[in-house]
Amino acid sequence: MKVLVIGGRGVIGSAVVELLSAQHQVLVGGRSSGDVQVDMTDPVSIEAMYQAHPDLDAVVVTAGHVPFKPLSQLTETDWQDGLNHKLLGQVRLVQSGARHLKAGAVFVLTSGLLEREHISGGSCASLVNAGLAAFVRSAAQELWGQARVNLVSPGPVAGDERGAAAFAGFMSISSEQIARSYLRALSQPLSGKVLEVFAEVTR
């Protein structure tokens, strides 16, 4: 398969690119990094990217920003930013991709465990991740027979210090283990699935 990994130079994306490259032709996408430049916040950029690459078999998204702030400090701009970037950015990539790519295309999106577990400062991320899960289930139904859409929901990545304080007490998981869920979402005949990959032991 010819697979574009948007965010393929990031912490999770790098491991996904390495794993998928053993079996597939992989292109790396990003705003400025990689082989294919695309900005998931910009519908015009997304349309241009699909027009330039109509032969993609799959698009994996391992990108998406959300603000982490206490609820009392989240501004209107913060909410708009999180919704526009991580939620609508991935929605746009599926909606536009379904129009441009050939039948059988596969989309694999990224959410995170804050859909199910909650931390201080994570309310925007929880909203966005839950929205992505609902979107994937609904889009998979509408795109049945035309395209597959799945979602990987990772826990905090081992060694990524950026979120370590906010996720104090949570078990982290290696990016290599997380990458296997993307391979599974791509390779197995699944659609509308949320593949959770986190090491919670308290449930």
Ligand SMILES: NC(=O)c1ccc[n+]([C@@H]2O[C@H](COP(=O)([O-])OP(=O)(O)OC[C@H]3O[C@@H](n4cnc5c(N)ncnc54)[C@H](OP(=O)(O)O)[C@@H]3O)[C@@H](O)[C@H]2O)c1
């Ligand atoms: N790290 C974690 O512990 C963790 C845990 C659970 C879930 N997640 C989720 O997993 C996803 C990836 O996280 P990460 O930590 O691996 O990311 P990261 O290391 O911060 O890398 C982000 C990647 O996305 C690309 N990117 C950023 N903005 C973009 C845009 N507007 N359009 C296209 N590409 C863009 C960047 O490349 P350019 O700079 O070239 O654009 C970069 O390659 C995020 O949605 C995050 O919420 C992360």
